[in-house]
Amino acid sequence: MEITQDKHSANQALIKIKLNEADYQPKVEAKLKDFAKKSNIKGFRPGKAPISMVKNMYGTSVLVEEVNTILSESLNTYLKEQTFKILGDPLPQDQGTIDWKAQKDFEFDYKIGFVESVELTLDSKIKATKYSIKVDDKLINETLDSLKSQYGNSTNPEVSEEGDHIYGDLKATEGEFEKTVTLDLTKITKKLAGKFVGISKEAVVEFEAKDVKKGQWEEAFGLSEEESADLDGLFTLTVKNINRTETAEMNQEFFDKIFGPDQVSSEEEFITKVRETLQGNYDKESKLFTEEELKKVLTDASKVDLPEAFLKEWLLVANQGKVTEEDVEKEFPVYAKQLTWSLLSNEIATKNEIKAEHEEVIERTKQMVREQFAASGLGAQMEDSMDIFVDNYLKGEEGQNYMNMLTSIQNEKVLAFALDKISVEEKDLTIDEFKELLAK
Template sequence: MEITLDKHSANQALIKIKLNEADYQPKVDAKLKDYAKKAAIKGFRPGKAPVSMVKNIYGMSVLVDEINSILSESLNNYLKEQTFRILGEPLPVEKEDNSIDWKAQKDFDFEYKIGFVESVELPLDNKTKGTKYSIKVDDKLVNETIDNLKSQYGESTNPEVSEAGDNIYGDLKVIDGNFSKTLSLPTSKLSKKLAAKFIGISKEAVVEFEAKEVKKDEWSEAFGLSAEEAAEAKGAFTFTVKNINRTAEAELNQEFFDKIFGPDQVKSLEEFTEKVRETLQSSYDRESKVFTEEELKKVLVEKAKIDLPDTFLKEWLIRANDGKVTEEDVEKEYPIYANQLTWSLISNQIAKDNGIQAEHADVIEKTKEMIREQFASSGLGAQLEASMDVFVDNYLKGNEGQNYMNMLTSVQNDKVLAFVQEKIDLKEKNISIDEFKELLEK
């Protein structure tokens, strides 16, 4: 057997495997003899058929199976000996139909495409700059949240005549055209001038207005139109009122406090306000942590400058998915895949170089945290903790064990990112909610 490697670029190569008769025939003969001992062939007692007859019947399939087995084992062993890191799976170079004469050939040549990276090098020191974002919840957000809760838990009524802030349910129609849509229109999200047309009206009233009176964002935020529908919104419209919905704000009393946080969790307006602030801060702390880590990944991916075998990986993704994706699908999604693959290479290398390992106990604890977050607002705290081990076990066994592997990878990423933040020049930056939203939109 002869195996050669032809590196035709910095990250792609061709592996050539040449087999001669001595490489496979002994195994083929042994397998045929074993078949002969067990074969039940008409006219012969079980195991008494001549090997020559068994060879005529099974020889071709045994030959193909043994050669494929030899190829697979030899290729895997060869790749394990290499210093570079294989990406995806080797792709057999497809030969023309009938290019292999299994009956007559004694020597066989096979070729495989591979994609790889030679090494991943990423020194972690103060030359690498990163930012740790911290979002500060201010009084404005706390007050807005309380106002929203008062509206959400307030009493709903259906008055005869509308007032400012009501939701008007009805039919929107364009006068010159076929467009129509039934919707609930929150007047609080309209400009003062347009909202005035919907104040002081009753059921079955018809409001007329021009598309130019509606601001661009109002088409989606108030009327609920899609981007395509908003782009086509022109000319005169009518809105026929079917119902008027009004929500009276809930009173800030003990009943309200109990609805939000559970019985007797807070017992005064001051405690309620502080609890809202703590809840918001906890939520934004998680969001800022995720955002910090994603931004840090971008920094490390850019610094590592890993040259992926893009052409090979795109072909591998198409062939590995066996007709389930098209070239267009791969081209569209490839940048996301490439970024995730690059980060995976970086994370694994940092973990290897620094002895970072995800332990089973870490997986269990992270899964518990995830489940607690999912049930945070359910009010089932005590019951949840009592059955936590069952929840954890069911989740980690789900998806044929893939949930466990995903959580293991997540734990390793957490540890790697925590390690990275200790080693690089990480500056803390306090930002407002509005600044955070602006960063997300970039």
């Protein structure tokens, strides 16, 4: 057997594997003899069929199988011995027609893509920002208003007021469009909402489509983008019911509904608890946002030469029939960033002996399960069965859940390590400023 490498560029090569008869024939002969011993061919006693007949019947299929096995094992062994990092999978090249009955020697080519090295120096020359979202009074007041509205009593008054929901039949004056909708008066312009204030059941309200601003067909009327795409002209909405949510009072019953029995006992304690809860949630969001921005900074600062042409070809082959060349071209920049970060993260982890421990995976999974059950109000009851839930989750997806959790923890450690080495500016944000950043 002969294996050679022909580099086409700094990150792509062709691997040639040449096999002669001595490489595969002993294994083919051994397998055919084994077939002969176990064969049950009509006209012969079990295991007594002539070897020549067995060769005629199974010789070609056994040869193909053994050659493919030798190729796979030899290629994998060869690639593991290389110093570069293989990306994707080797792509077998078209060999033309193979005469399996007559040929004795075979040659196979495989295209590979790789990176020679992953280089990144973590020092103060790399600059990043650590974001922290601060919960202000505006957000507290908006949250309190939302909670009081959400947990208030629902009524069906006879006459509508500002902020009500109008349930009725929406119909175009010209055309066939007609649909029963629930209109949220808080999500349309004040001018248009005024048409729906002070009306009662069976009232018919007329309005122009031009008075409904962009996005309000979907947000206020609940239509899909397809339904709202071509709406124009005059519309009527025949009122069938009026829905109103009365604002809940800030009392013990309200406190208990939000945080559970006897968790807070005064309005001051309640507001403090709301602030702490919001800050905890936004601390998680700002941490995730900082990590994603840091990945971009480190990726841009690194020297990783990806074999783009090879990877695009491999993505097409690996997803045969599921994606087009246009899909690959469109999504490749995102894929390349993710791949580069994965290579960087592994390189930093290896050089600095950073790794996630099994115990950390277990504890992180317990934390995730607790949060999920806490949201449903079942946290305390599930603690006794925690080990079972954790075990079932980590074994899920054929063990992929475990590997994903392991990778996630290692990535966090790598990012924390990087933050200690580079130049970091801390920046406080309001929730509005944070939303603006996300929108960019």
